[in-house]
Amino acid sequence: MTSTPPDGFEPVQVGRSVDAVLDRLVTAIAVGDFTPGERLPPERELAVLLGVGRQTLRAALARLRDAGYVATRRGRAGGAFVQEHWGPLSDGAVRRTVAGSAELAALSDARCLLESLIARTAAERRDHQDVEAMRVALAAFVAAARSPADGAAIRRADQEMHRAIIAAAGNAHLARMSRDLLAQLNIGLPIEPYNAALLQLSIEQHTALVAAIEAGDADGAAAVARVHFTITTDAVERAARRAGF
Missing domain, CATH: 1.10.10.10 (Winged helix-like DNA-binding domain superfamily/Winged helix DNA-binding domain)
Known part of the structure; x- marks a missing residue:
């Protein structure tokens, strides 16, 4: 089995x-x-x-x-x-294990482009149920962030919030592409790295992203997503620099 x-x-x-x-x-x-x-x-x-x-x-x-x-x-x-x-x-x-700098840059660019498209599409297509799901997921993320030692709970809440945004975009292929790009960027693991130092920034960006989607602000949602999804790239690049390449 x-x-x-x-x-x-x-x-x-x-x-x-x-x-x-x-x-x-x-x-x-x-x-x-x-x-x-x-x-x-x-x-x-x-x-x-x-x-x-x-x-x-x-x-x-x-x-x-x-x-x-x-x-x-x-x-x-x-x-x-x-x-x-x-x-x-x-x-x-x-x-x-980590990809070279040129490949990391290309993957990061592709991911930011895709996630910007997802956010933009979610802002254009969201309905009342989508907005409510995003609000609930955002509240869960903020609550999890109050216990920053529990990285696993924070990642689960983060995943649920972005899953709600992808659902609002209304295309299952986007979900697969998003997961696959994250895995390619992050050593084959479709997991967002957790950095306690960036937790407050993540809360602010998540809040701004949900607000823009709820308001139907497609340009604003895309702009927030473009910045937000560099966090994983930054984490991988920091590890690469510390390792000396």
């Missing part, structure tokens, strides 16, 4: 060796996809998310633990918890 990906996620097929999976996990932590104190997704979900077998994932997680990046806790609330943002494997893993 084929495992079902976590909601909104599809596996991205990349290198399946233990070394490759370890590099991707180390880089995901360096970029901010998973942050210190955060529990990694359950093993089954993480294997599907990475597009790898569970034996390969277990071996990579063991090496991740041995290198001090995660610690395992037992019990109902247990799991693998991130300990270190940057460690002895980070420089090499980031250099091997």
